[in-house]
Amino acid sequence: MGVTLYYVIQLFLTSFQHQSINCIYKDPHRNLCLFLKNTESVIIMKFEELSFPEAPKLGTIPGTKSLRLLNRQREIEGSAVSYPRSIPIVMDEARGATVKDVDGNVFIDFFAGAGVLALGHCNPIILEAVKRQQNKITHTLDFPTEIRLELIENIRNIMPGRLKNNVKIQFGGPTGSDAVESAIKLAKYYTNRHSLIAFEGGYHGMTATACSLTSGKFWKEKYLPMIPEVHFLPYAYCYRCSLNRTRNNCNLECASFYEHILEDPHSGVVKPAASIIEPIQGEGGSIVPPDDYIKKIEEISRSYDVPIIFDEIQAGFCRTGEFFSFQHSEAFPDILTMSKALGGGFPLSAIAYREDLDIWEKGSHIGTFRGNVTAMSAGVASIQFLKENNVNKHVNEIGTFMLNEFKTLEANSEIVGDVRGKGLMLGVEFVKDKETKKPSPDFAAKAREESFLGGLLIEIGGHYNNVARFLPPLILTKELANIGVEIFKKAINKIERNFN
Ligand SMILES: Cc1ncc(COP(=O)(O)O)c(C=O)c1O
Numbered sequence: 001m002g003v004t005l006y007y008v009i010q011l012f013l014t015s016f017q018h019q020s021i022n023c024i025y026k027d028p029h030r031n032l033c034l035f036l037k038n039t040e041s042v043i044i045m046k047f048e049e050l051s052f053p054e055a056p057k058l059g060t061i062p063g064t065k066s067l068r069l070l071n072r073q074r075e076i077e078g079s080a081v082s083y084p085r086s087i088p089i090v091m092d093e094a095r096g097a098t099v100k101d102v103d104g105n106v107f108i109d110f111f112a113g114a115g116v117l118a119l120g121h122c123n124p125i126i127l128e129a130v131k132r133q134q135n136k137i138t139h140t141l142d143f144p145t146e147i148r149l150e151l152i153e154n155i156r157n158i159m160p161g162r163l164k165n166n167v168k169i170q171f172g173g174p175t176g177s178d179a180v181e182s183a184i185k186l187a188k189y190y191t192n193r194h195s196l197i198a199f200e201g202g203y204h205g206m207t208a209t210a211c212s213l214t215s216g217k218f219w220k221e222k223y224l225p226m227i228p229e230v231h232f233l234p235y236a237y238c239y240r241c242s243l244n245r246t247r248n249n250c251n252l253e254c255a256s257f258y259e260h261i262l263e264d265p266h267s268g269v270v271k272p273a274a275s276i277i278e279p280i281q282g283e284g285g286s287i288v289p290p291d292d293y294i295k296k297i298e299e300i301s302r303s304y305d306v307p308i309i310f311d312e313i314q315a316g317f318c319r320t321g322e323f324f325s326f327q328h329s330e331a332f333p334d335i336l337t338m339s340k341a342l343g344g345g346f347p348l349s350a351i352a353y354r355e356d357l358d359i360w361e362k363g364s365h366i367g368t369f370r371g372n373v374t375a376m377s378a379g380v381a382s383i384q385f386l387k388e389n390n391v392n393k394h395v396n397e398i399g400t401f402m403l404n405e406f407k408t409l410e411a412n413s414e415i416v417g418d419v420r421g422k423g424l425m426l427g428v429e430f431v432k433d434k435e436t437k438k439p440s441p442d443f444a445a446k447a448r449e450e451s452f453l454g455g456l457l458i459e460i461g462g463h464y465n466n467v468a469r470f471l472p473p474l475i476l477t478k479e480l481a482n483i484g485v486e487i488f489k490k491a492i493n494k495i496e497r498n499f500n
Pocket of ligand 1: 180203312
């Protein structure tokens with residue numbers, strides 16, 4: 001009976017794909033209503049129906065089946081595997097902001113595949129778009145397809161201000177790192193220069209150029225040589241100002257230092273091909289600089305004729321309550337990198353750039369998987385979903401709620417030094433001592449572990465690996481947000497009790 005119903009629904013779905021009629025599809029399993037019109041989904045969706053209702057639900061963690069598979073992975077997969085070393089979970093099924101492991105434990109997911117799953121796990125809108133595309137064609141190199149052009153039009157259209165419908169798009173390989181490679185390559189082509197400027201705390205990926213632009217020393221020390229002539233400047237990490245200023249008396253001297261480097265003939269830095277910056281830093285510890293900092297960086301770049309690249313791979317696509325995080329300032333990039341949420345949860349990356357930069361020749365940046373049409377279809381559905389469900393407003397509401405809850409921790413806890421973030425890109429920084437701000441990677445790791453045991457998935461990052469990072473799916477409901485925050489608070493209380 002269940003199987004028959006499934007096929008009736010599939011038939012029903014395929015039958016309207018090419019028709020210009022209004023149809024209503026009711027998903028019997030998830031109780032969702034999708035209203036589809038002219039193959040465009042006009043979606044009225046209850047976010048609470050996207051996740052497993054029973055979350056969190058916990059037995060033994062990790063259970064016996066999980067342990068067996070984790071051990072087997074250790075035996076047969078390379079030792080650079082990282083996440084399961086700190087979060088011992090074997091995922092089996094996932095919905096919305098929840099994940100079920102192979103032993104039936106159900107977790108709340110505040111990590112969402114490192115920010116990839118903006119619409120949550122297995123969002124039916126995405127699954128429908130993927131199926132629709134996969135029944136047509138799945139690999140097209142960079143030949144045009146309707147869905148490719150639709151995605152390009154959509155990306156051009158969501159650009160704010162003077163960039164709207166005024167950028168060129170280039171798809172690269174499927175990861176964010178490749179978008180960074182192509183952004184740098186384009187800037188080098190355009191300027192005929194080679195040196196580069198990046199910022200402390202920045203993370204841009206693991207390929208050679210992207211890793212060279214990433215500030216973490218851990219990745220570089222054994223991976224030498226990096227590409228030459230990359231210079232790191234202070235970022236506005238006001239909790240730990242590199243210049244020892246406080247926000248009230250600093251006059252953004254960190255940004256002024258950038259100007260000094262470009263201006264002084266003896267700064268040692270030749271005129272760069274580009275500067276690359278995250279308008280809100282992700283892996284560096286969810287660091288939100290003052291809005292006028294990014295504007296100042298942009299203005300300095302312009303006045304010295306240095307193309308500025310905004311890396312929106314993590315913060316883009318409504319993560320911070322705006323389509324792109326640079327929209328919190330009045331700054332605009334020359335080149336913008338995108339990935340993670342761009343493909344609706346499927347691998348895809350791209351750059352958008354000022355049309356006059358488009359001087360590179362045919363084949364300058366190529367790759368077999370440049371523009372995966374399945375991900376493009378998911379990407380179109382995702383952008384439509386983000387717009388039609390007013391996801392920015394939702395992100396701001398839930399993000400503010402969570403931030404305020406974490407602020408109470410900052411006020412009351414001896415080990416929480418700073419709480420920050422925008423939208424649903426939040427961070428809680430752990431210290432051994434609030435006066436000295438001595439970083440505590442141990443408390444952060446313990447917070448991750450205790451959260452996991454309480455049924456909540458989070459990750460850690462930051463300069464000293466001492467920041468609990470929160471990147472939940474953007475469809476997170478207030479109810480799940482609240483349960484997750486309570487689990488996290490309990491974890492902190494437990495750490496404090498053991499600490500004292
Ligand atoms: C800001 C930023 N840039 C680039 C990357 C690299 O993307 P990928 O891991 O897909 O190569 C990341 C990944 O976390 C990122 O956060």
